[in-house]
Amino acid sequence: MSRVNIFIMGKRYEIPEGYTIMRAFEYAGYRLIRGCGCRAGACGACAVVYRTAGDYRLKSGLACQTPVEEGMNLTQVPFFPAQKAVYDLNRIADPVAEFCRLYPELSRCLGCNVCTKICPQGLDVMYYIAAAQRKDLALTTELSFDCLMCGLCAARCPAEIAQFNVAMYARRVYGKELAKKYSYARRRADEIRRGVYNDEVRRLKEMDRQSLKELYDRRDIVKAKY
Template structure:
């Protein structure tokens, strides 16, 4: 190991088959960028919610293949990483309109019938980088329980790692997305506050504000955005209110 003047400990990792000397204690993304890698693909939000930086990796201490979001996982000496920018999983076109006599649960199964072929190997759950019980929500879709499936898959980041490893060739992320959409459109109770917000957005007061924004040039919009009120990062939930409360329902 060599040390830099900044007291960083440097380790060796392999990314896409190439060795890189990187500082320890950093995420895969930031470590590789320190080593000069310029990401054009395979990086998105950097906050662990978009799934764009999914990768598979192995470490010398554990030969088991694992998956991770590279913006969240820290580098380990000897780590071997392969990014996965895209995987061609089944993605069916559909609208949220239901055919006559077809329930939302039945429609999801008609769109993704491969869900019925799950062999319960749990490889999808084991490989999920955000810890979702993928096999569990697949079973919920099979049973027609869209509410349970929507809740169980809610934190899915569409990274596709489960679909890559599935021996039954199920497109779990897309089936779960359809379950959430059809549950929200046809089963879930409507939220009163959202309807009030929609009605308010159509009011003359709000429409006048939109028209005023449309008349502004780019520099005016930029200055307005930079002067906006921003909720303090450390404020307790529900305690902060903006000075202008006219848009609050």
């Protein structure tokens, strides 16, 4: 198997080609505690920043998803302190207006775009921050939906915005407004609170295995799956 040279915090290791950065850490002898989560690109625990030989640009990735490449010089960023507003969603009269009070630094955005450049998820972070400034909650939600909250955007921001927490607030307010408008689950939930289904469920609960099996085998299965 051919190998590549990578530098973990400046120290050189020879790693089999094709390994992810996370496997490379373990191959080199790091038993990970911080900087390792789902190992499947879903949680944002394993953000790394790196440079490659001859390239001035700072690159980023999730260690569990990014293959090693020759000359990579990297470090983990397992934690970055960020401001998070504390609020009670049920007690905010005007959650949209509240945005400026909770995150006043939002207006400091310089439009430099480093947040978008560093995002390992490839999100257009600056654009969703612009949407948040305009209080366009639907767009902020849509553009930030894949955010893993790894913190790299906040680490780079010269205006000191914690973009991922701003988006978190926007999505919750948006979700809450949809819930208020449509309250989709409420009808069934109300029936359950009134005890409408208690007797019938109890009957199933007391049924013997054979009768349950007969009911199960006979039940009709809906054709439309979605």
